[in-house]
Amino acid sequence: MLNRIKQTIRFKYYRVRMSEPVWLRVINRTGYNLFKKDRNRNLDEMQKRILADLRDNGIAFARVTDILSQQEWEELRSYVLGRVNDPAIQTRMQEQRSAEYKQEEKYFNIDLVNSRILDLKHPMYRFALNEKILGIANEYMGMYTKFRGIRLWASLPVPKGVPETASQRWHRDLDDRQLMKTFVYFNDVDETGGPFNYIRQSHGGGGKWNNIFPTPFPVGSYPPHGAVEKAIPQEYIVKATGKAGTLIFCDTSGFHKGGYCTEKNRYMLFCLYASAATIDPLGYTYPSKLDVANLSPRAHFALQNEGVDSVTI
């Protein structure tokens, strides 16, 4: 009985917290006010195109070299492929390839990140805090956003015929009303390599399918198998096969899934940007001293999250 009451209060609290006026004008007041000063400033044609696609569909595609120089891309790629080829990781991949199916667990993924400590010189964090990407995230969200973390996964083939599970199933993320993730492929991803999938126009903030199985904050939405396909016409499904170097911008408050590899591995980096009202825990820890002298105001704001008070800036 007590638990039921606690649960009801929790859901009510999040309903208010995530209601538009409280979310935008109260919790995100600072980010909103800071952003107003540089809305639409210095956006190039590529950023404008990505923003238009994101707003219309909740997903947009680019090449990572539209954002990074060739040299920056090579550095990022060589870090990731170095992790993939690390003997300890190779052994885990051998052991885990076609690992036993575990319902509702990400048994098919290996986490390739070797440290959770924020390192502004590291190619992954340099990419995550790239000014063009932050510019897109802020414009899309209509406020200065927070950078909430990275993930780097090797997704491995699953045993033949097992059902999709966890993030391989259609779901909406629980993090926020609206959010932006970037995904980068480090190998060519075809139908057999677990491509990312998205339902166009299912994103928060106005997508046509936004009200189908909405997220009851603070939990995400995982409709039963087949229910999303029944509710939304097939032509809204985007299957993001692509070459190494494909860069996806996506609002994962909309329906998405991926990593159901049937033959090939998939190596993918994720970066997450959300508002100050986000629910999910921060995905990195701070070093004891963070040198922010060369950061722009938007990057500085993006890094001010819980835990930052204990850091010398």
Ligand SMILES: O=C(O)CCC(=O)C(=O)O
């Ligand atoms: O592995 C994938 O493609 C899906 C990722 C996902 O569900 C997420 O980032 O929320």
